[in-house]
Amino acid sequence: MRTALLVCLLALAATTVAAAPLRDPAQPPSAVQRAAQAQNRVHPASVGATLDAEALAHLRASFDAADTAHRGTLSRAEAQAGGFGWIANHFDAIDTARAGRVSFDDVRRYLKSRDASATTH
Amino acid sequence: MVTIRSVLRSARLAAPAALLAVVAACGGSDDNNNIDNSGGGNTSFVDGNHYSAAAGASLTTPNEATGVTHGSLTLGGTAVAYTTTAGHLTALDGNQAAEASIFYVAYTADGASAATRPVTFFFNGGPGSATAWLHLGSFAPKRLSTGIPSTTQGTPFPYVDNTESLIDTSDLVFVDAVGTGLSQAIAPHTNQDFWGVDQDAAVLRDFIARWLTVNGRTASPLFVFGESYGTTRVPVLVRLLETAGQRVHGVVELSSIVDYNSNCSVNGGKPTVNCAGFLPSYAAVGDWWHVASGGTSDLDADLAAVRSYADATYKPDADAWLADGTLPPASHISALVAFTGLGASTWQQQFDMDFDTFRHRLIANTTLGVYDGRMSALLGTPLDADDDPSNTFVAPGFQSEIRTLLPQLGYTNPTTYVMSSNAIATWDFSHGGRALPDVVPDLSAALALDPQIKILFLGGEHDLITPFHQTELDVARLGAGAPVALHFHPGGHMTYLDDGSRPLMKAELAAFYASATGAR
Numbered sequence: 288m289r290t291a292l293l294v295c296l297l298a299l300a301a302t303t304v305a306a307a308p309l310r311d312p313a314q315p316p317s318a319v320q321r322a323a324q325a326q327n328r329v330h331p332a333s334v335g336a337t338l339d340a341e342a343l344a345h346l347r348a349s350f351d352a353a354d355t356a357h358r359g360t361l362s363r364a365e366a367q368a369g370g371f372g373w374i375a376n377h378f379d380a381i382d383t384a385r386a387g388r389v390s391f392d393d394v395r396r397y398l399k400s401r402d403a404s405a406t407t408h
Numbered sequence: 409m410v411t412i413r414s415v416l417r418s419a420r421l422a423a424p425a426a427l428l429a430v431v432a433a434c435g436g437s438d439d440n441n442n443i444d445n446s447g448g449g450n451t452s453f454v455d456g457n458h459y460s461a462a463a464g465a466s467l468t469t470p471n472e473a474t475g476v477t478h479g480s481l482t483l484g485g486t487a488v489a490y491t492t493t494a495g496h497l498t499a500l501d502g503n504q505a506a507e508a509s510i511f512y513v514a515y516t517a518d519g520a521s522a523a524t525r526p527v528t529f530f531f532n533g534g535p536g537s538a539t540a541w542l543h544l545g546s547f548a549p550k551r552l553s554t555g556i557p558s559t560t561q562g563t564p565f566p567y568v569d570n571t572e573s574l575i576d577t578s579d580l581v582f583v584d585a586v587g588t589g590l591s592q593a594i595a596p597h598t599n600q601d602f603w604g605v606d607q608d609a610a611v612l613r614d615f616i617a618r619w620l621t622v623n624g625r626t627a628s629p630l631f632v633f634g635e636s637y638g639t640t641r642v643p644v645l646v647r648l649l650e651t652a653g654q655r656v657h658g659v660v661e662l663s664s665i666v667d668y669n670s671n672c673s674v675n676g677g678k679p680t681v682n683c684a685g686f687l688p689s690y691a692a693v694g695d696w697w698h699v700a701s702g703g704t705s706d707l708d709a710d711l712a713a714v715r716s717y718a719d720a721t722y723k724p725d726a727d728a729w730l731a732d733g734t735l736p737p738a739s740h741i742s743a744l745v746a747f748t749g750l751g752a753s754t755w756q757q758q759f760d761m762d763f764d765t766f767r768h769r770l771i772a773n774t775t776l777g778v779y780d781g782r783m784s785a786l787l788g789t790p791l792d793a794d795d796d797p798s799n800t801f802v803a804p805g806f807q808s809e810i811r812t813l814l815p816q817l818g819y820t821n822p823t824t825y826v827m828s829s830n831a832i833a834t835w836d837f838s839h840g841g842r843a844l845p846d847v848v849p850d851l852s853a854a855l856a857l858d859p860q861i862k863i864l865f866l867g868g869e870h871d872l873i874t875p876f877h878q879t880e881l882d883v884a885r886l887g888a889g890a891p892v893a894l895h896f897h898p899g900g901h902m903t904y905l906d907d908g909s910r911p912l913m914k915a916e917l918a919a920f921y922a923s924a925t926g927a928r
Contacts (some may be wrong), residue, residue: 291690309828310778310873311533311636311901312665312674315837315844320675322843327669327681332846334885341840341849342856349651370502372653373857396857 303323343395350374360388422432429554451476453495455821459511459590462827463603464868470498470509472622476820478518480570481549482619483576484586489518490575494819497622498594498616507597507844511590512617513817516579516623518632525630526921527576530673531585531645533637536609538589540810547574549916550644551810554802556905557870559790559791560605560635565805567813572904574912577921581619585641587829588610589609590821599829604836605845609644613652616645620881629925636874639928642856643652644839645846650857651723658924659851659863663871664879665899668837671878673763682726683760687718690748690766692869692898693781697771707898709840711869715877723926730757730909764874769782780900781870798900803827848885856889862882862924863892866907866913868899 288314315323333341353361353369366374366389375383381389381397453473459465474495479903480487487740496509516527530546532539544567551570557559584591586602593599601613620626630649639661640673648657648790665671672679672686691714695707702708722744725736735741741755747918754769755761767776777783777798785791792798807827814825839845855861864884867876876896883892895916899906902915 294614309534309536309832311537312668312874313534313536313637313667313832314641314674314676315835316833317839320896323669324680332667332670332833332882332885333849335887338849338852338885339856340629341846342852345647345840345849346651350597364834366504367653370652374649375754376653384739401859402856 290371346394347391350394358388360390362388410662436458436602446740449480450479450818452618452818452820455470455495455819456819457509459509459821459826461587461592461599461671461826461831462897463587463600463830463834465507465587465592466598467592470496470506470594470597472497475661475814475815475820478584479572481575483571485574485810486551486576487811488575490515491518492817494817495815496590497615499611499618501614504589506594506831507611507614508591508593508602510588510612510618511584512581512615512619513543513814514579514581514619514623515575517575518581522625523627524629524925526925527620527633528574528578528580528631528633528660529619529623530580530582530635531612531638531641532635533639533641533688533833534588534828535585535603535637535641535835536588536829537637538810538825538827539582539638540589540825541808541902541903542633542638543810543820544697544806544813544908545627545902547917548580548582549571549573549575551904552805552905552906555803555907556798556802557780559783559797559801564808564812565802566698567809568800574914574921577918579625579628580586583612583615587831588826589637589665590823590825599831600834603831603834605644605839607836609648612641612645613648613654616649617652617654623799626654631660631921631924632654632656633660633662635662637665637720637875639666639805639845640845643850645847646861647850647854647857650854650861655858656854656922658919659854659861661863661879662864662903663874664865664867665874665884666848666879667704667846667882669842669846670882672760673873674766677762678758679760679762680823682730683762684718685762685881686766686872686875687722687744688714689763689781689869689872689875689876690750690761693767693872694747694770694778696782696870697735697749697776699770700744700747701749702743707823707869708753715880717743717747718877719881720812726760731829735759763875767872776872777900778873778904779871780868781872782900800906802902846883852886859891861891862920864916864920865892865894866903866916867896868903868909869896870899870903871901871903873901 298300363375363378381393453475465867474493478491480489493514497513499507501507530542532541552565554565554569587599614779615788632642672681672683695703728734741752743753745752758765773787775792778796780798783798785797791797810825897909897912899909904910
């Protein structure tokens with residue numbers, strides 16, 4: 288009896304969802320919401336240095352994706368071929384050691400130095 | 409003197425010219441390359457493909473043929489001759505393998521210089537919504553005239569010359585994401601492969617690259633314009649474009665949700681975070697319906713007061729109520745009643761006020777719009793049929809016009825243009841290690857790669873789903889020096905539908921484009 292009721296309720300809920308018009312932005316599935324809520328308690332919205340770190344993590348992921356040989360460094364050609372054309376375009380400025388290859392730390396240093404020169408203006 | 413009811417905060421980072429010279433490594437511009445799409449006659453294309461928005465759908469016979477027509481629009485006394493191109497382009501991955509056949513309609517001015525003429529790519533959201541909203545309602549050379557928030561305009565809506573078109577400023581490309589409009593994944597991919605925050609942005613990056621290459625426009629100033637979920641999509645897309653080495657001049661975010669984790673109502677039901685970002689929108693709607701006793705005739709001043717109250721008083725009160733159900737002193741409840749017009753008992757029951765409770769309880773026997781709280785329906789009337797009069801009133805008119813328009817643009821196809829797909833049911837929302845996307849770090853990363861990007865946030869003060877103050881709170885995370893401007897006007901989620909606010913937005917956009925292209 289209780290199972291039947293539950294099935295009916297679930298069916299009703301499914302019907303309601305199907306009939307609702309798309310809202311934009313639309314409501315994510317409830318399991319995703321619960322996972323997000325649990326995360327948000329531990330990691331609230333980032334600002335300052337934490338936001339900078341999250342931004343860098345996106346760039347790091349792109350760097351690692353381009354580094355298909357897992358060498359930890361990219362040549363200009365590897366950066367271009369691997370989808371990180373920004374590194375290829377700024378290669379000489381990033382490769383201050385003229386090594387022909389740049390690490391993600393080199394990228395980070397370049398961003399930081401450019402940031403510092405921007406704020407002195 | 410025109411009084412502009414807008415909220416403006418602007419802090420622009422001055423572009424250091426010396427730095428520009430050092431890092432100007434983004435490829436040469438082709439000064440003599442004028443856009444040559446005039447002169448030719450109209451071209452019709454009958455596309456025999458059947459496009460599907462199903463998750464498992466996969467296209468085997470993509471094409472890049474187009475329908476081409478010509479038009480002219482006079483803006484500010486100057487005639488702008490333009491070409492309209494409707495069809496598909498194939499987005500290619502890094503190995504030049506086909507990913508998806510993306511449908512677009514492009515409006516390009518005839519005879520402009522490819523080196524200096526901006527091009528703007530427009531994206532609606534959903535996820536799962538076609539870009540017909542921005543295409544037919546906002547800044548294209550023609551637009552649907554809805555007359556909202558009044559609900560007296562009959563359908564079909566008049567499709568009129570758009571005196572607020574951006575065609576005098578930029579070429580305009582309206583793009584449908586995979587599984588919307590007539591866009592579909594190419595085998596062996598299925599639509600589902602591109603139904604995720606990161607996957608969707610990557611394939612749209614590849615579409616933009618394809619469009620720019622095919623049209624000889626890789627050196628043109630590039631702008632990207634998102635609405636609603638499109639404002640989640642666009643920051644990821646812009647970061648990916650900049651990472652790939654394609655510079656972006658300007659980003660326009662209309663009716664924004666840049667952090668799903670901070671919006672108290674997007675998840676439906678009882679909020680789990682405080683709704684301080686919504687309070688000023690409730691006040692604007694209460695003011696519109698003349699139920700907010702605390703309101704004056706000056707909406708800007710009222711909203712400034714509510715904004716302060718929301719951050720300083722309501723936010724900690726709501727956090728406390730969420731934590732253990734503690735209600736604040738009666739004087740705080742009275743203040744909320746005065747600000748919004750919503751009754752004290754409703755605040756006591758649901759102190760952290762979600763938009764659904766607000767819009768169903770503000771006025772007896774009446775549903776207020778989700779997208780535009782100025783629009784209403786009496787319970788049980790046709791406008792109340794899907795619980796959002798601001799959607800019910802306009803949606804059929806947009807759906808019918810896009811289906812009528814495409815053949816007139818020389819593009820004919822047997823399948824039905826999909827206004828909204830079921831992508832939301834299986835969308836991969838994960839992004840940057842979070843279950844729900846926060847794209848403020850994407851904006852931050854894009855600005856780190858290219859500090860010259862300019863960002864403009866626009867929105868409606870009566871939009872109850874992506875409230876303007878929540879956008880202000882989210883964007884503040886970027887810091888005071890970020891090259892960001894925000895303007896909000898009377899209106900709803902599709903703010904451009906408001907005949908009073910669209911001209912204000914057009915003026916702000918024109919200034920924004922001048923600023924974003926003049927700086928380098």
